[in-house]
Amino acid sequence: MAIADSLAKQVKYDSSNSILKKLYQNYKLNKKYDLTVKTLNKIASNFDELGRWDSLQIYLKKARVIVETHLELDNLLTAETYYLFGSLFVEISELDSAEIYLDKSFLIRERKLGKEHQLIADILMLKGRIEFLRGNFEKVLDFVLTSHKIYKQIGENNETVSGGYNNVAIAYTYLNDYSTAMTYFDSAIYMNISRYGFAHPEVAQGISNKAVIFSIMNKVDSAIYYDEKALSIYEKVYGKGHPEIAKVLNNLGAEYQRLTDYQKAAEYFNKALDVSQSINDTLSLGISFAYLNLGDIYSVLGNFELSIKSYLKSADHFKRINGEEDLLTTDVYLFLANTYLFQNQRSKAKRYAEKSLKIRRKLFDEKSVNLGQPYYQVARVKNAYEQFDEAIYFAKKSVEIYEIAGSNEYYYLSNSYFLLSKIYFSTNDLENALKYCNKSLASFKTGIDLAFNKFESLSNFSSNSEMLNVLAFRGKIYKKLFKETKDTDYLRSAKIDISNAIKLIEEVRRYLSAETSKVIAGSKNREIYSDGIEIAYLSYLTSKNEEDFIFGLNLSEQAKALVLFENLEYKKAAEYSGVSESQLELEESLKQSIRFYSRLIEDGKNSAEPDSVEEINYQKELFNYRRKLDNLHDKFETEYQEFNRTTNIPDELTLDEIRKGILDSNQSVVEYYLADNEIFIFFISNNRYEFIKVAKPINLNNSVQTLLDGITKQDQAVFSKHSFSIYNAIFEPVEKFISGTRCLIITDGILGYIPFDALLYAEADETKNYKKLPYLINKYSFGYAFSLNVMQNSKDENNKVNNFLGIAPQLSNK
Numbered sequence: 001m002a003i004a005d006s007l008a009k010q011v012k013y014d015s016s017n018s019i020l021k022k023l024y025q026n027y028k029l030n031k032k033y034d035l036t037v038k039t040l041n042k043i044a045s046n047f048d049e050l051g052r053w054d055s056l057q058i059y060l061k062k063a064r065v066i067v068e069t070h071l072e073l074d075n076l077l078t079a080e081t082y083y084l085f086g087s088l089f090v091e092i093s094e095l096d097s098a099e100i101y102l103d104k105s106f107l108i109r110e111r112k113l114g115k116e117h118q119l120i121a122d123i124l125m126l127k128g129r130i131e132f133l134r135g136n137f138e139k140v141l142d143f144v145l146t147s148h149k150i151y152k153q154i155g156e157n158n159e160t161v162s163g164g165y166n167n168v169a170i171a172y173t174y175l176n177d178y179s180t181a182m183t184y185f186d187s188a189i190y191m192n193i194s195r196y197g198f199a200h201p202e203v204a205q206g207i208s209n210k211a212v213i214f215s216i217m218n219k220v221d222s223a224i225y226y227d228e229k230a231l232s233i234y235e236k237v238y239g240k241g242h243p244e245i246a247k248v249l250n251n252l253g254a255e256y257q258r259l260t261d262y263q264k265a266a267e268y269f270n271k272a273l274d275v276s277q278s279i280n281d282t283l284s285l286g287i288s289f290a291y292l293n294l295g296d297i298y299s300v301l302g303n304f305e306l307s308i309k310s311y312l313k314s315a316d317h318f319k320r321i322n323g324e325e326d327l328l329t330t331d332v333y334l335f336l337a338n339t340y341l342f343q344n345q346r347s348k349a350k351r352y353a354e355k356s357l358k359i360r361r362k363l364f365d366e367k368s369v370n371l372g373q374p375y376y377q378v379a380r381v382k383n384a385y386e387q388f389d390e391a392i393y394f395a396k397k398s399v400e401i402y403e404i405a406g407s408n409e410y411y412y413l414s415n416s417y418f419l420l421s422k423i424y425f426s427t428n429d430l431e432n433a434l435k436y437c438n439k440s441l442a443s444f445k446t447g448i449d450l451a452f453n454k455f456e457s458l459s460n461f462s463s464n465s466e467m468l469n470v471l472a473f474r475g476k477i478y479k480k481l482f483k484e485t486k487d488t489d490y491l492r493s494a495k496i497d498i499s500n501a502i503k504l505i506e507e508v509r510r511y512l513s514a515e516t517s518k519v520i521a522g523s524k525n526r527e528i529y530s531d532g533i534e535i536a537y538l539s540y541l542t543s544k545n546e547e548d549f550i551f552g553l554n555l556s557e558q559a560k561a562l563v564l565f566e567n568l569e570y571k572k573a574a575e576y577s578g579v580s581e582s583q584l585e586l587e588e589s590l591k592q593s594i595r596f597y598s599r600l601i602e603d604g605k606n607s608a609e610p611d612s613v614e615e616i617n618y619q620k621e622l623f624n625y626r627r628k629l630d631n632l633h634d635k636f637e638t639e640y641q642e643f644n645r646t647t648n649i650p651d652e653l654t655l656d657e658i659r660k661g662i663l664d665s666n667q668s669v670v671e672y673y674l675a676d677n678e679i680f681i682f683f684i685s686n687n688r689y690e691f692i693k694v695a696k697p698i699n700l701n702n703s704v705q706t707l708l709d710g711i712t713k714q715d716q717a718v719f720s721k722h723s724f725s726i727y728n729a730i731f732e733p734v735e736k737f738i739s740g741t742r743c744l745i746i747t748d749g750i751l752g753y754i755p756f757d758a759l760l761y762a763e764a765d766e767t768k769n770y771k772k773l774p775y776l777i778n779k780y781s782f783g784y785a786f787s788l789n790v791m792q793n794s795k796d797e798n799n800k801v802n803n804f805l806g807i808a809p810q811l812s813n814k
Contacts, residue, residue: 017046033070037063037077044084048091050243052279060085079108079119086126093322095130102126121150128171135369141171169209178213185210201244204233208248220255227252246275246286253293262297269293285328288317292332295339304343311336325363327370330356337377346384353377369409372401376416379423388427395420411466414444418470421477430481437474444470472501472528479535491539495551498532502555505562529559530675537680540691546655549691553682553788554652556673560748560787579636590629653788659686662788668738671746671788672730679730682746683737690737697729704750711758720764720773727759731776735761744783756782 020043027036040063047056063081071078082105089098106123113119128143145168169184189206196202211226231248238245253268269290276286295310315332322328333356340349357374364370375398382391395416402413417440424433444466478494481487505525536552663669663686671682674696683690697703703722710719730751745756757777764773776782 014046014050017043020046028066031070033066034077037066037071037081040066041077041080041084044088048084048087050279056084056088060088074108074111076108076112079105079112082108083119083123083126086123090126090129090133093133093326093328095133098130099127102130116150116153118150121147124150132170137171137175141168141175144168144171169213173213173216178217182210182213185213199233199236201234201237204230204237204244207233208244208251211251215251215255220258224252224255227255241275241278243276243279243286246272246279246290249275250286250289250293253297257293257297257300262301266294266297269297285318285321288314288321288328291317292335295332295335299335299339299342304339307339308336311339325359327360327363330359330374333359334373334377337381341380341384344384346381349377349384350381353381367401367404369401369405372398372405372409372412372416375401376412376419379419383419383423383426386426388423391423392420395423410443410446414440414466414470417443418473421473425473425477425480430477430484434474434477434481437470437477440470441467441474468501468504468528469524471497471504472531475501475535476531479531479538482538488542491535491542494535495532495539498528498535501528502532502558525562526559529555529562530673533559533673533680534675534678534693537691537693546689549682549689550653550655552680552691553671556671556680556682556748557653557787557789559673560746561789583632583636587629587632590625590632655684655689658684658788662744666740667742667744668740669744669746669788670731670734670738672748672751674749674751681730681734683734685737685739688737690734692733694729694733697725700729701750704753708753711755716764716770720760723758723760724763726754727761727776730754731756731759732761738780741780742783743780744785746785746788752784752786756784 020039024036024039024043027033027039040059044056044059044063047059060081064085067073067075067078067081082101086098086100086102086105089095089101102123106120109117109119109123124143124147128140128147131137131139131143169181169188172178172181172184185206189203189210192200192202192206207226208230211223211230214220214222214226227248231245231252234242234245234248249268249272253265253272256262256268257265272286273290273294276290279286291310291314295307295314298304298307298310311332315329315336318326318329318332333352337349337351337353337356340346340352353374357371357378360368360371360374375394379391379394379398382388382394398416399413399420402409402416405413417436421433421436421440424430424436475494475497478490478497482490482494505528532555533552536548536555540548540552658669663684665686667685669682669684671684673680673682677696679694679696681690681692681694683692703726706718707722707726709715710717710722743756747754757775757780759776760774761776761779762774
């Protein structure tokens with residue numbers, strides 16, 4: 001058995017078990033029952049280290065049979081078997097069973113060993129973990145502090161002391177006392193390094209725990225740094241296949257997901273899945289979590305089919321391990337409900353949301369925070385079915401739960417208030433819609449303030465994204481209130497909210513550009529810009545002033561810029577603009593150095609004995625790297641202007657700048673913005689500006705395509721009909737303001753495919769030769785551009801439309 005123990009200490013658990021299984025058969029054959037149980041417990045412990053719960057359970061059941069048949073129950077081997085059963089049931093989340101076996105073990109050990117023994121401390125630590133899984137963090141701290149006190153009495157060099165430090169740190173983490181938690185984690189890491197050296201699982205576990213702290217504090221770069229250190233140690237110790245490796249890979253994927261680097265996140269989640277599957281353990285939670293994480297990634301990327309497949313695999317796996325009546329299984333049901341709602345598959349969304357709620361109501365008290373999300377998702381489903389009374393009922397149930405939960409649940413409370421606001425908005429109860437939208441903002445701001453009080457930095461991306469949505473929606477409420485009451489105070493409030501929301505769009509975009517490629521999710525932003533332009537238009541109608549006109553025009557220009565960002569990745573923009581690969585590599589290297597020294601400074605502040613001299617040196621290095629990065633960006637701005645135009649939101653234009661930089665006395669600008677149901681038109685000449693709204697033809701896309709088909713197929717009748725109808729819809733409303741003969745068209749969406757010079761300004765006489773038809777080219781020469789900002793920033797006089805080659809459609813003469 002000594003050889004088997006030695007192999008286990010070398011983390012060669014399979015080799016250890018090969019020897020132990022032979023010993024087990026020999027002891028059993030010779031009826032040496034105490035040694036048989038001892039051997040079976042050691043085999044079970046090895047499987048515990050490997051995370052192979054199915055095999056662990058098999059050998060523990062064998063041990064229990066022998067214990068209860070051949071040994072006295074008041075026996076330390078019996079206590080050990082019960083303890084291992086308790087440990088197993090904790091791992092597979094059967095907490096009530098775990099508690100029963102741990103209490104049995106505790107009674108035996110206390111009678112045999114007294115209260116101040118390491119084996120008693122081990123049980124207390126596991127009971128603390130049970131309370132942790134139940135969410136009773138104050139009880140967790142009581143258990144782990146008591147057990148840690150016992151460990152320390154045994155001696156600082158005892159191997160369990162470092163584990164005690166880790167567990168106390170985890171308890172403080174979930175009580176939001178991060179600085180204390182970090183101190184305990186560091187103590188565990190340093191103790192284990194001094195005992196084992198750097199390449200040891202206990203060291204890796206401590207480093208991984210530290211990564212969790214940084215993750216909770218939204219210090220994602222630091223979390224990645226420590227996860228990668230932990231991963232390198234685990235791989236040295238275990239090779240490529242071990243549950244801890246899968247766990248860290250999942251954590252890395254989650255951090256890159258938070259950075260919106262979804263490709264890298266998916267890469268890590270797939271690696272975690274491969275590792276978990278290679279272990280070939282049907283009870284491995286790693287497989288379930290890997291599928292769950294992949295489902296999240298595919299959902300964000302809009303691949304809902306793959307997302308649902310991954311979620312279903314995750315749910316099936318959780319059910320095999322824990323059964324359907326389990327918190328983790330119901331979590332996946334909620335994700336499925338959410339994803340089916342995105343696909344407008346309401347019946348399936350309803351099924352999974354209600355199933356999750358039904359199971360959780362069995363598991364938890366009616367006021368438990370674990371019921372908050374099922375109520376929230378059922379409310380969303382009811383809202384989708386337009387069952388508004390029921391939707392309000394379930395949303396209010398969610399609100400009640402999160403209001404009771406308090407400070408730890410402000411994010412969810414804000415979302416529940418926000419959902420209520422949207423439901424009331426759908427019923428045109430604008431008073432309640434505004435009330436709950438204000439509550440959502442207040443709750444969200446309170447949560448942010450609390451977060452800033454607990455630690456120094458908070459990710460701008462997550463906070464700005466949520467504030468953006470709520471502010472934009474409140475602007476929409478104010479807009480609707482103005483339409484109903486004509487109270488201009490509502491209009492002013494709407495303009496303020498939309499302006500602030502649009503500023504946050506830029507903040508979010510900067511975060512994305514700093515961490516990943518500039519790929520912007522545009523549909524939500526486009527909706528906000530459309531609301532902003534309509535608000536500008538309504539303000540213009542009441543004031544007719546330049547401020548409201550230019551506000552709307554600049555929103556149109558910014559929306560067009562975001563279209564470019566959605567479709568042009570950062571590196572592609574650099575390549576297009578002439579920025580070299582080496583300069584991009586230098587930029588990334590400087591960013592990495594800045595993150596590295598920022599992390600070192602932060603680590604120093606959190607250490608038990610901060611070194612002020614060392615911190616000053618780190619601050620100097622950080623300053624130097626930031627200055628180098630600023631200089632590089634200054635170089636980009638001066639030498640690669642096209643790069644800046646394709647990767648930065650344009651500056652706001654003024655009428656004077658447009659008139660001086662683009663127009664002359666014979667020229668007008670007509671800029672279009674396509675909203676869902678309207679077309680907004682901005683007209684500018686040297687002595688006039690007009691802001692116009694027209695109804696967007698329901699079949700505009702088909703009309704444009706039919707017009708183009710009429711040209712290519714030389715079908716004069718089809719061409720004439722659609723050319724004149726499109727003219728009436730989009731150009732006739734603005735033509736009366738044009739005094740010159742030259743017109744610059746700033747297009748948007750499908751309008752970019754229209755040859756304005758070939759539009760007919762009067763109904764065609766089909767008896768006439770096509771050359772005699774009333775084309776707009778006979779009245780104006782047209783130029784085209786995607787954006788006024790692109791023309792303005794180029795400072796190129798040739799951008800003025802001085803010459804124009806117009807080609808009329810070549811139709812057959814019928």
